[in-house]
Amino acid sequence: xxxxxxxxxxxxLNSILSKDGCMAASLLSERGLRAxxxxxxxxxxxxxxxxxxxxxxxxxxxxxxxxxxxxxxxxELLAIPPASFLxxxxxxxxxxRKYWQQxxxxxxxxxAGVPHSVPVVTNALTHALFMAAQMVVGRGEKVIIPxxxxxxxxxxxxxxxxxxFDAFPTFRGxxxxxxxxxxxxxxxxxxxxxxLNFPNNPTGYTPTEEEAEAICAVFLEAARxxxxxxxxxxxxxxxxxxxxxxxxxxxxxxLAALHENILAIKLDxxxxxxxxxxxxxxxxxxxxxxxxxxxxxxxxxxxxxLVRSTISSSSNIAQRLLLAAYANPRYAEEKREKHAxxxxxxxxxxSILRRHREFRESFVAMPxxxxxxxxxxxxxxxxxELRSLLVSKYSTGTIMLDGLIRVAFSSVPTDKLESLxxxxxxxxxxxxxxxxx
Ligand SMILES: Cc1ncc(COP(=O)(O)O)c(C=O)c1O
Numbered sequence: 001x002x003x004x005x006x007x008x009x010x011x012x013l014n015s016i017l018s019k020d021g022c023m024a025a026s027l028l029s030e031r032g033l034r035a036x037x038x039x040x041x042x043x044x045x046x047x048x049x050x051x052x053x054x055x056x057x058x059x060x061x062x063x064x065x066x067x068x069x070x071x072x073x074x075x076e077l078l079a080i081p082p083a084s085f086l087x088x089x090x091x092x093x094x095x096x097r098k099y100w101q102q103x104x105x106x107x108x109x110x111x112a113g114v115p116h117s118v119p120v121v122t123n124a125l126t127h128a129l130f131m132a133a134q135m136v137v138g139r140g141e142k143v144i145i146p147x148x149x150x151x152x153x154x155x156x157x158x159x160x161x162x163x164x165f166d167a168f169p170t171f172r173g174x175x176x177x178x179x180x181x182x183x184x185x186x187x188x189x190x191x192x193x194x195x196l197n198f199p200n201n202p203t204g205y206t207p208t209e210e211e212a213e214a215i216c217a218v219f220l221e222a223a224r225x226x227x228x229x230x231x232x233x234x235x236x237x238x239x240x241x242x243x244x245x246x247x248x249x250x251x252x253x254x255l256a257a258l259h260e261n262i263l264a265i266k267l268d269x270x271x272x273x274x275x276x277x278x279x280x281x282x283x284x285x286x287x288x289x290x291x292x293x294x295x296x297x298x299x300x301x302x303x304x305x306l307v308r309s310t311i312s313s314s315s316n317i318a319q320r321l322l323l324a325a326y327a328n329p330r331y332a333e334e335k336r337e338k339h340a341x342x343x344x345x346x347x348x349x350x351s352i353l354r355r356h357r358e359f360r361e362s363f364v365a366m367p368x369x370x371x372x373x374x375x376x377x378x379x380x381x382x383x384x385e386l387r388s389l390l391v392s393k394y395s396t397g398t399i400m401l402d403g404l405i406r407v408a409f410s411s412v413p414t415d416k417l418e419s420l421x422x423x424x425x426x427x428x429x430x431x432x433x434x435x436x437x
Contacts, residue, residue: 010036013298022295024288027191027230027263028302029161032135035302037090043308060086080320088316090308091300092121092283096319099326100283104268107239108253111287116256116266117296119283120303121314125236128267128284129156131306135265136193136230137161144184144194146170146177148375148402150201150234157195170200174367176207178214185222185229192227196251197234199241199371202399202406206370212247216254223259231255235268237371240339242346246369256287263288270322272372275338279318342372345409348417349374359421362428363405372410376424377403381431386424389431394423 006014013036017025025033038044046057061069068085075082091097100119105111122128129152137143139162145153147167157163166187168180185192196215198206207215223229233252241248255264269282286299307313325331353365361379368374378386387400396419399406405424412420 006034007036009038009040010034010302012036013301016294016298019292019295021260022288022291023228023261024263024291024295024299027136027228029134029136029138029141032302035135035305037301037304037308039301043090058087078317078321080317084317084320086316088121088313088319090313091304092119092314093316093319093323096121096323097283099323101285103326104250104266104285108249110249110257111253114253114257114287115289115291115296116287117285117300117303119268119285120300120307121319122267122269122282122284122307123311123314124271124280124282125234125267125269126152126156126282127280127311128269128282129153129232129234130160130310131284131303132232132265132267133157133161133163134306135302136232136263137163140164141191141193142166142189144168144181144192146181146196146200148200148203148404149195149197151401153195163193170203170205171367176205176211176215178211178218181215182218182221185218185227186225190227192222192229193232194229195232195234197236198247198251199237201237201371202373202401202404203366203375204368204371204373205366206241206246207251208245209247212251212254215251216258219255219262220258223261227261229262231262231264233264233266235266237272238268239273240342240372241370242343243369252285252287257289260288260290274322274325274335276318276322279315279322281314281318281322342410345412345414345417348414349407349409349421352418352421356421356425359425362425366404373406373408375401375404375406378405378424378428381428381435385431386427389427390423393430394427396420396423396427398424
């Protein structure tokens with residue numbers, strides 16, 4: 001295979017990222033090292049020509065009066081400025097990036113003063129995960145992960161990037177398995193990649209404040225022992241915490257402040273936080289103790305380059321709609337209302353499980369305290385047979401993952417939740433009876 005020489009712009013970013021003993025470059029994959037934003041290419045030349053009287057640079061189309069060409073049948077649908085029809089910058093709309101950064105600091109007060117980049121807009125979290133993998137995961141490398149994870153991670157980390165998961169059991173008893181994580185972090189090899197997702201899909205679990213402290217303590221122990229760690233933090237369900245004592249801040253805020261050997265990468269977005277699944281707007285943010293503004297900017301440039309090379313830029317109209325929502329005085333109240341809807345479902349599930357003691361003969365409810373989901377482990381029957389029977393006979397749809405039945409209480413009307421669990425209980429009993437016949 002002929003190896004292409006490194007682009008000088010990528011080389012420049014890499015030397016910024018290794019300046020003064022900085023470990024960031026040493027955590028990058030081959031693709032991460034090759035990533036750069038082409039500031040001097042078409043985009044940069046377009047920026048240079050911005051004020052020109054005649055501007056024949058960019059690949060958009062304009063009316064003779066300079067406004068974007070657009071179809072009325074589209075613009076009539078929404079009260080949006082014609083500029084929404086144009087491309088957004090690859091990095092995302094500057095105002096949206098600034099807003100999101102400020103909002104993250106407000107939601108995660110420990111982030112204030114911690115070196116972190118300005119978020120780069122992605123095509124929602126899936127794309128941000130893909131980019132994080134591009135940045136740090138090399139073929140054949142191991143990725144440490146709790147064993148219950150979103151199944152799309154298989155397609156991204158293992159199928160697309162050839163990594164293997166080095167999984168540890170998510171739970172130890174009814175708690176997050178901090179010791180399991182510790183063992184993996186301290187295992188042989190000095191580069192470690194970890195993926196954490198809280199509130200978790202599929203379990204609906206977020207570590208308690210104490211567990212979050214303990215998780216950070218094992219990261220710190222490993223970093224002090226010489227491990228270089230890329231911590232990928234998937235915050236898709238950020239904010240959906242329903243219990244006191246459960247960590248409300250993203251673990252990213254703590255990890256980014258912890259040690260010069262830990263590069264924390266936060267993936268978050270409007271998808272679930274603002275109930276806009278189809279908008280496809282997410283963010284990727286980097287944090288690492290000791291990083292200078294130049295070094296953070298170098299990571300932003302690499303991310304911008306990866307956006308440019310995959311989707312070019314995220315939806316301008318979706319970014320503008322979100323900016324308008326964030327500026328609307330009703331935004332905060334409406335968000336509280338939606339949070340309350342999900343919290344009510346969560347409390348209803350907890351109460352159903354408390355009241356129906358007979359369910360304990362059919363399934364074990366796994367620990368859950370946040371997010372969209374909870375899981376049950378069926379007793380004495382195959383989880384996939386259970387799922388099939390629930391569909392065919394009980395008209396009840398659930399997801400089977402790793403021997404668990406995942407229930408998305410987020411999408412079930414509150415008054416149907418009891419029937420849902422009654423059906424699971426009945427189906428387990430039916431399968432057991434059949435098995436015993
Ligand atoms: C844990 C987790 N991360 C990421 C995503 C993807 O989010 P998005 O729709 O923003 O790509 C999901 C969606 O289900 C998820 O459960």
